[in-house]
Amino acid sequence: MTDILEAAFAILIFPGGLFALALGLFLKGTDRKVLARLQRRVGPPLYQPVLDIIKLMTKETLIPSTANEVAFRLAPVLGLTGVLVTAAVMPIGGVWSGVNGLGDLLILLYLLPIPAMGLMLAGGASSSPYGALGFSREMCLMFAYEMPLIASFLAVAVRVGGATGSLLSLPAIMDYQFQHGPLLFDPVMLPAALALILFIPGTMGSGLFDIPEAEPEVIEGPLLEYSGPLLAVFHLMSVVKLVVVLELAVALLCPNPLVAGGGAGVLANLAWHICKCLVLLMVSVTCFRAATGRLRLDQGFSFFVKYTSPLALVSLGLAFMLR
Amino acid sequence: MTSTTYTLPVGPLHVALEEPMYFDIQVEGETVRSVELAAGHVHRGMEALAMQRNYFQNVTLTERVCSLCSNSHPCTYCMAVENLSGILVPQRAQYLRVIADEVKRIASHLFNVGIMAHLTGFDSLFMHAMEIREIMQDAKEGVYGNRMNLGQCIISGCRRDIDDSTGPFLLGQLELLKPQLDELYGVFERDPLIRTRTRGIGLLSFEAAKRHAVVGPVARASGVAYDVRRKAPYAVYPDLDFEVQTDTKGDVHSRALLRLREAVESVKIIKQCLRQMPEGPINIKAIPPIPPGEAVARSEAPRGELFYYLRSDGKDTPQRLKWRVPTYMNWEALQDMLANCQVADIALIVNSIDPCISCTER
Incomplete structure (x- = not known):
């Protein structure tokens, strides 16, 4: 019984649910504000994403007559549920060590593509040619960025497991880093860390990889036909996904807490964790987005195949040799 | 059509198009x-409207054909009227017209390359280009009192003079603009993303450019050195020192760079005009009646050759006023440029001819 309560708490309130939503909206607002300042604009207030959601919630939902209504309504809900569950299994160094037995890299490999699948379902169900284009673009890009993701997961697992074999449990990976220092500063893991940092804009579709939802090309692709609360759910999905990928990278690369112990230390560690997420956000999303434009689908695909995957594979190879 | 192709409707309302136009595109995958x-x-039935308004009202009407070339239209119209009635435009007014035209050309070209950066998703560069364009907008507002429609051209000359206060202000804005324009050119020329996205797409060969009779920067980027300012000089262009920019690559990238180089040439032209401009009247107070007959006039608008035809039967309204705009010549060439391109490049290629739909459909 307590297990179920604990899991429900994790999914609905902390670290998933409300906490992930609030953090995501805050990160999104910061991203927009900083991007605006980088482009010498004033930019929206920090709470603009919240206002956007409230506005969309009051709007009418329009569903194209040719769309598959069930799939059309299901897609955003599926995506949001998926990311909320994923957020719930993300451990936070010094604050939360994850739901027992759930924080596993293999499970993450299944959970992480759910938002992309939600978008694909949306693109397919909306019966618009732009949605279909967005669908195929999302799928192509997913194939491209999953490869380096899996390779860097394996690199981390092999490195952490050492001679005893590979370790796939997130809490164990964090424990290793508490003892041996962050993997970010491990020269062997540096290429994989870079690959992981490049994975973030890939999966978030920012900067070079704003391909599936490219506004001037496919008019936001899968989201084109969405309006009102359903679109708001997609926006929420996107902000929680941002939290998930940032927290994942933090957990794999630098989860070390600021102070040890409980009480006020937990709050300090939480603030420290949010700071790390912010820094990562600035590097991998905001500045990346400000400094680049969008690649064509084929160019984006080959970017991951040519540069990102080999980086992760180098780390994997080195980790194997140094076991 | 086989089942592997499907229709992608682009337009009439589409975020990548500034103005309504419809492309019925058959797509196979992303191709x-x-x-x-x-x-x-x-x-909007503007040619019919022009026949119901008198010659003076038509100056205002033609200025509203399109906002980005809103000086070229009334200017060319006035030239046609002057050709018909034999009015001699004072020398100072000729210089003023050239200045207004070139100021608009800089702003128009910067707008186009800015939009190109936006279409590649490089919004920081878009903001940067628009910020530089803002210098020219300030110049327009300071000198003519308006950011888009300058209201400078009237039959027989110009409405506003550039005097001791506005002249140095305009010169100051140009001094401010020049280094930033050079910097922007470097960014567009060397930025890896812009190069990756825009080189080698939307190709228009020299032969195809000739066949479609394209005009303006589209023609010049394909190696056709056709510029009305040199081929059929008007106003004071023969007295001015500038170079017709050409390129041989004929792709989207070369067209953008060519526009930026032309903007630099325009800065040069305005500076010369401010230096060489003689003293004197800027228009003729008493305008003779417009005699029966017909006349044409052409000029180089930012998008290419603009052509006006005027026929008069001696009344105070034109019997017929017709104009041919550069986009009309250029958009047929889109068929060639868009052949076998990627969906992602459609917007970039269409933007590279700098289409002005409101000019074309009027």
Whole structure:
């Protein structure tokens, strides 16, 4: 019984649910504000994403007559549920060590593509040619960025497991880093860390990889036909996904807490964790987005195949040799 | 059509298009197989309106054909009227017209390359280009009192003079603009993303450019050195020192760079005009009646050759006023440029001819 309560708490309130939503909206607002300042604009207030959601919630939902209504309504809900569950299994160094037995890299490999699948379902169900284009673009890009993701997961697992074999449990990976220092500063893991940092804009579709939802090309692709609360759910999905990928990278690369112990230390560690997420956000999303434009689908695909995957594979190879 | 192709409707309302136009595109995967263009969404009946208004009212009307070349239209119209009635425009007014035209050309070209950066998703560069364009907008507002429609041209000359206060201000804005324009050119020339996205797409060969009789920067980027300012000089262009920019690559990238180089040339032209401009009247107070007959005039608008035909039967309204705009010549060439391109490049290629739909459909 307590297990179920604990899991429900994790999914609905902390670290998933409300906490992930609030953090995501805050990160999104910061991203927009900083991007605006980088482009010498004033930019929206920090709470603009919240206002956007409230506005969309009051709007009418329009569903194209040719769309598959069930799939059309299901897609955003599926995506949001998926990311909320994923957020719930993300451990936070010094604050939360994850739901027992759930924080596993293999499970993450299944959970992480759910938002992309939600978008694909949306693109397919909306019966618009732009949605279909967005669908195929999302799928192509997913194939491209999953490869380096899996390779860097394996690199981390092999490195952490050492001679005893590979370790796939997130809490164990964090424990290793508490003892041996962050993997970010491990020269062997540096290429994989870079690959992981490049994975973030890939999966978030920012900067070079704003391909599936490219506004001037496919008019936001899968989201084109969405309006009102359903679109708001997609926006929420996107902000929680941002939290998930940032927290994942933090957990794999630098989860070390600021102070040890409980009480006020937990709050300090939480603030420290949010700071790390912010820094990562600035590097991998905001500045990346400000400094680049969008690649064509084929160019984006080959970017991951040519540069990102080999980086992760180098780390994997080195980790194997140094076991 | 086989089942592997499907129709991608682009327009008439589409975020990548500034103005309504419809492309019926057959797509196979991400590759464009055929393109049909359909126009007529912003037809306002301006040529019919022009026949119901007198010669003076038509100056105001033609200024409102389109906002980005809003000086070229009234200017060319006035030239046609002056050709018909034999009015001699004072020398100072000729210089003033050239200045207004070139100021608009800089702003128009910067707008186009800015939009190109936006279409590649490089919004920081878009903001940067628009910020630089803002210098020219300030110049327009300071000198003519308006950011888009300058209201400078009237039959027989110009409305406003550039005096001791506005002249140095305009010169100051140009001094401010020049280094930033050079910097922007470097960014567009060397930025890896812009190069990756825009080089080698939307190709228009020299032969194809000749066949479609394209005009303006589209023609010049394909190696056709056709510029009305040199081929059929008007106003004071023969007295001015500038170079017609050409390129041989004929792709989207070369067209953008060519526009930026032309903007630099325009800065040069305005500076010369401010230096050489003689003293004197800027228009003729008493205008003779417009005699029966017909006349043409052409000029180089930012998008290419603009052509006006005027026929008069001696009344105070034109019997017929017709104009041919550069986009009309250029958009047929889109069929060639869009052939077998990627869906992602459609917007970039269409933008590279700098289409002005409201000019074309009027």
